[in-house]
Amino acid sequence: MTEVTFVASIQGHQVERTREFAERLRKARPDIAVSVVEGDAAATLLGKYKLKFGPAVVVDGRLEYVGIPRWRYLQERLAQVAQGLVNPRTAAPAEKAAPAKAAAARPTAATPGTAASDPAK
Secondary structure: OOEEEEEOOOOOOOHHHHHHHHHHHHHHOOOOEEEEEOOHHHHHHHHHOOOOOOOEEEEOOEEEEEOOOOHHHHHHHHHHHHOOOOOOOOOOOHHHHHHHHHHHHOOOOOOOOOOOOOOOO
């Protein structure tokens, strides 16, 4: 089951909107566990994600949004999570990024000083 946690701002910014979104999500998607974290617990949770103020949205233990997103964006991201898709806004995992770095390190024909670009060799 997908878990969505709305973390309220420790400054009181958009707290009501955070509560409204949580309630709206509970009604629209009863298959999702929705919670709202406020007060000292919010400060602790925000610190875990290296945020100072909030609000934020955490989906299955991963910080997905800083601030409260548009309803449509949240729905689209939850559909992606349900399908097991990686968030397109995050970096590729290290094991997938390593081959690209190795390929970029190889000299190409356009690199000055290489045999491929030096007509004398």
